[in-house]
Amino acid sequence: MAEFTLGTMLGHVKQMAALARNERDEVWDRKLPMEELRGKTLLVLGIGASGGEIARLAKCFGMNVAGVNRSGKDAAGGDRIYSISQLSEILPKADFFVSVLPSTVETRFLLKKEHFAAMKDSAVFINIGRGDLVEEVLLSVLKTDQISHAYLDVFANEPLPKAHPFWKMENVTVTPHHSSITKNYLPRSFEIFKHNLHTYIKNNKDYINVIDLERGY
Template sequence: MNIVSSIMPPEELSQEVVRDFPEGEFLFFDGIEAAGESFFSAEVFITYGEDLTEEHINKTTKLKWIMVMSAGMDEMPLKSCKEKGILITNARGIHKIPMAEFALGTMLGHVKQKALLMENEKARVWNRNLPIEELHGKTLLIIGVGAIGGEIARLAKCFGMKVARVNRNGRENPWTDGIYPVSGLTQILPEADFIVSILPSTPETKHLLKEEHFIAMKDSAVFMNIGRGDLVEEKVLLSALEKKQLSHAYLDVFENEPLPEGHPFWSMENVTVTPHLSSRTKNYLPRSFEIFKHNLHTYIKNNKDYMNVVDLERGY
């Protein structure tokens, strides 16, 4: 069984998986170009999901399973994989701890005026009259709950926040106080102090937020996007920020990345830009490989106990 990886993991991880699965012939490369012809001999392929093309899939004859070591499927040739009957699993869920901490840290920093405090420190300004607030009692709206949103909700409840959620499947979550369909966004938005989106990029979520949604927000509301940048057209968000229809936007993802040097978001006082790093953690690959190892056991045993099977129609 040839297992080819376009990810070059730390040596301790590669040695561990080779040791645990002696029935596999593992080849690790730094990128699919480095893998070259080895890719076409693979029965199992490990990737971040950004290097495969339709041409790769159409030419392969042995590939049966792709393990994507990320959650996003934006650049995966899903149609070709479906036509070939290739199983795809991903690392969905491993981001919940770093991304939930990022979201709560950002919200805390906002109410505690962290950015202004840092500016005052640099300028040696002693000002005890800053409008410091609390998260306690604030209403958080999470768009797209899932594993990440569920962890954000859990941590938010620890701070005494009210938590509402919007999603399509209506799954219960013990940490949320109310569930709304996507069609009910304008109903709950006027109550939200913080709006956090963790939605993936799919045909259903692309440009989901419209002008009407920002009009419905409190002018004191804070919008945070740590999901995908195509949730809202940039011109719509720019207009809402210029019109002060919301207080602040914390943006970790963008329609085009990296964000161009001259983009207005860089210089707007009511925007904070971070370079798509909310999910970053040194535990990323170890957690991904735990899912891979579980699924490789399943693959070898030929049973159905896979984690995170991707629906090739929905794209997640």
């Protein structure tokens, strides 16, 4: 998920979609504007294990990284951590806003119109968490160009219906809930399962990726 997010951000600043179109159309255009990730601000909503890895890689590219979690307590990777209640405070500074939040009672439709209204019109939203964080609001936000682009890997209803407007919108990139899928995904998962199984058998407590059933993640 972290590499997917970094690839998405790099593809955006390096205009990879436009370059691919130019190649298809046999257009040689050296005036296509390019940017860098260095110096840009990334806001990670849900800076836990996955969000922390995104933050770590982003800092390798010289990005400023802010994180948001439930409490605002320190978390690995972020230069500064904010609580959910402080989200609107940091949103105006974000060049890239990525959500890694799970779907819980607290996070469903968490993002409102006012959150996107607080963002730069050049800002980019990336959702690799869960689609029910925002989807109903996001369509109107993108139709009115309140932000520059949305890269959406998750949706409230999957697969995304063929008639959905997101498919045809130039400021939306749709991917099929694919950010975590690599050939290494299952081997890593089995290693965690193996560790936790042995921990259970030995009646120890050093489990990996423990889920809080009340929180839902």
